[in-house]
Amino acid sequence: MRVALVVGLVAAVPWMQASAQTPDPTAAEFDKFREIMEQDNPAELFEVKGEELWRARRGPKNASLEQCDLGLGPGVVKGAYVQLPRYFADVDRVMDAEARIVHCMITLQGFKYEELAKQPFSSLVRTPDPVSIVTYVAAQSRGMKLAAPQNHPKERDTYETGKAIFHYRAGAFDFSCASCHGADDKRIRTQPLPNFTKPEQAVRAVQGWPGYRMTGGVMHSLQWRMNDCFRQQRFPEPGYASETLSALLAYLTVNANGHVYRGPGIKR
Amino acid sequence: MKFASVIALVSAALLLLSCATPTRDYTPDALAMMKRDFHAKGSAGMDRLNEDTVQAACNKYQDNPPQEIAAKLEKEQFATIQWPADGKLLGDWKAGERIAQNGRGMAWNDKGGVGGSCYNCHQIGPRESSFGTVGTSLYQFGKKRGYGAEIQRYAYGKIYNAKAYNLCSQMPRFGHVKALTEQQMKDLTALLMDPASPVNQ
Numbered sequence: 003m004r005v006a007l008v009v010g011l012v013a014a015v016p017w018m019q020a021s022a023q024t025p026d027p028t029a030a031e032f033d034k035f036r037e038i039m040e041q042d043n044p045a046e047l048f049e050v051k052g053e054e055l056w057r058a059r060r061g062p063k064n065a066s067l068e069q070c071d072l073g074l075g076p077g078v079v080k081g082a083y084v085q086l087p088r089y090f091a092d093v094d095r096v097m098d099a100e101a102r103i104v105h106c107m108i109t110l111q112g113f114k115y116e117e118l119a120k121q122p123f124s125s126l127v128r129t130p131d132p133v134s135i136v137t138y139v140a141a142q143s144r145g146m147k148l149a150a151p152q153n154h155p156k157e158r159d160t161y162e163t164g165k166a167i168f169h170y171r172a173g174a175f176d177f178s179c180a181s182c183h184g185a186d187d188k189r190i191r192t193q194p195l196p197n198f199t200k201p202e203q204a205v206r207a208v209q210g211w212p213g214y215r216m217t218g219g220v221m222h223s224l225q226w227r228m229n230d231c232f233r234q235q236r237f238p239e240p241g242y243a244s245e246t247l248s249a250l251l252a253y254l255t256v257n258a259n260g261h262v263y264r265g266p267g268i269k270r
Numbered sequence: 271m272k273f274a275s276v277i278a279l280v281s282a283a284l285l286l287l288s289c290a291t292p293t294r295d296y297t298p299d300a301l302a303m304m305k306r307d308f309h310a311k312g313s314a315g316m317d318r319l320n321e322d323t324v325q326a327a328c329n330k331y332q333d334n335p336p337q338e339i340a341a342k343l344e345k346e347q348f349a350t351i352q353w354p355a356d357g358k359l360l361g362d363w364k365a366g367e368r369i370a371q372n373g374r375g376m377a378w379n380d381k382g383g384v385g386g387s388c389y390n391c392h393q394i395g396p397r398e399s400s401f402g403t404v405g406t407s408l409y410q411f412g413k414k415r416g417y418g419a420e421i422q423r424y425a426y427g428k429i430y431n432a433k434a435y436n437l438c439s440q441m442p443r444f445g446h447v448k449a450l451t452e453q454q455m456k457d458l459t460a461l462l463m464d465p466a467s468p469v470n471q
Contacts, residue, residue, distance in 0.1 A: 159296075159299075162293070162296040162299075163296050163299045163300050163303060164300075165296065166295075166296035166297045166299065166300035167300040167303070167304065169329070169332070170297065170300055170301065170304075170329060171321070171325045171328055171329055171333075172318060172319055172320065172321055172325050173314070173318040173319070174314070174318060174376040174442070174447045174449065175376060175442035175447070175449070176324070176325055176328075176433070176440075176442060176443065177440075177442075181404075181440050182404070185404075187403070188402070188403050188404050189402045189403045189404070190390050190391065190402045190404065191389065191390055191400045191401065191402050192400050195404075232308075233377050233378055234377065236314060236318065236376045236377055237308065237314060237318055237319065238308045238309060238310050238311055238314045238315065238316050238318055238319065239308060239309055239310075239311040239314070239378065240304070240307055240308050241307045241308065241309065244306075244307035245303055245306070245307060246303050246304050246306075246307040246308070247307075249300075249303065
């Protein structure tokens with residue numbers, strides 16, 4: 003048995019190696035700035051707005067979201083965000099936080115997907131309700147460890163599908179997600195690129211989201227971030243709250259599992 | 271003891287297997303899911319989700335195809351390069367610098383022939399400190415390699431179709447997909463190869 007243990011450990015070593023990303027001076031400066039900014043994070047305004055929206059009776063069915071099951075039972079918000087994406091039997095698929103909130107807005111409140119998907123991202127004049135709500139939900143997991151489950155067979159399948167999406171090269175520029183996020187110590191212009199295939203760096207795909215983005219001064223969720231990556235990847239547009247994005251987010255979050263989530267943040 | 275060591279070996283093999291290989295290739299699942307979930311937007315049609323032969327080989331072999339496959343496909347890609355009819359490869363390096371700076375092109379709201387996004391990934395001219403590091407440094411490209419016709423041809427060809435030289439290069443095929451015009455590629459070649467270009471100072 004000792005041989006098995008040793009061989010097992012040797013096989014696991016490449017997975018356990020911590021990344022040694024060289025500290026980038028620009029990134030280090032921004033991190034300091036972010037630390038100060040996060041003490042008075044504008045994201046908190048959206049957190050408060052999101053909580054109001056969660057509790058208010060709204061939509062054609064005049065219902066609140068308080069019976070929404072985010073995975074830990076109807077109405078349980080605390081700790082739900084760090085355990086998403088996860089499998090939901092009622093829809094027989096894996097959903098990320100915002101996809102689940104959209105699902106609840108449709109089933110409980112009677113909103114239409116087409117309406118929610120029409121303009122799903124924030125602008126200077128408008129922050130869509132799901133963005134505020136997901137900010138509220140995320141804030142209720144502040145300080146908790148990321149623990150996206152891999153128990154259900156569909157959760158494991160979805161992780162592998164997300165991984166394949168991450169590595170799939172196509173489109174006008176032959177890019178995949180991994181073109182920018184598959185190697186250590188790379189930059190686009192001066193922007194450092196985390197290597198999401200490694201656990202130590204994958205947390206940077208989750209940390210700070212939903213985030214108040216100083217470029218443009220708006221609140222954005224991971225749905226927006228994934229959408230904008232595909233734009234820059236020169237792919238067509240992924241559907242809002244679609245399975246593709248849940249799968250990609252499952253891949254990224256599971257890779258980051260075990261790290262402490264610091265709550266909604268600030269982004270450049 | 272013997273029994274124990276057999277069990278140890280079997281479990282070691284199982285452990286290795288489970289660590290080294292995911293259960294199967296999920297690329298078909300991924301593609302089917304994306305085809306369900308994506309829609310065309312602006313200049314980006316749904317056809318962009320389909321692999322061409324180069325992308326298929328790089329996806330299949332995780333960017334590390336067997337030598338004979340790579341060589342064959344690189345040769346095919348090289349044959350697609352359309353060299354300028356006038357035989358001149360050097361345009362205006364000043365225009366080239368503007369094209370290298372411009373990061374737009376081929377995304378939803380862009381048309382073809384906008385910019386080359388070169389600084390996104392490469393160090394090029396000495397005055398631009400905001401450059402990426404996904405690609406190699408091109409500073410002093412001509413000065414280091416010489417200004418001869420072969421190097422000019424290499425620079426133009428690489429911009430036109432990087433996959434003709436390194437099948438799974440991360441660099442786009444700017445001429446092949448018509449992201450840049452012939453004149454723009456000449457201007458970029460001049461940026462790298464003109465002895466008067468700041469790149470070669």
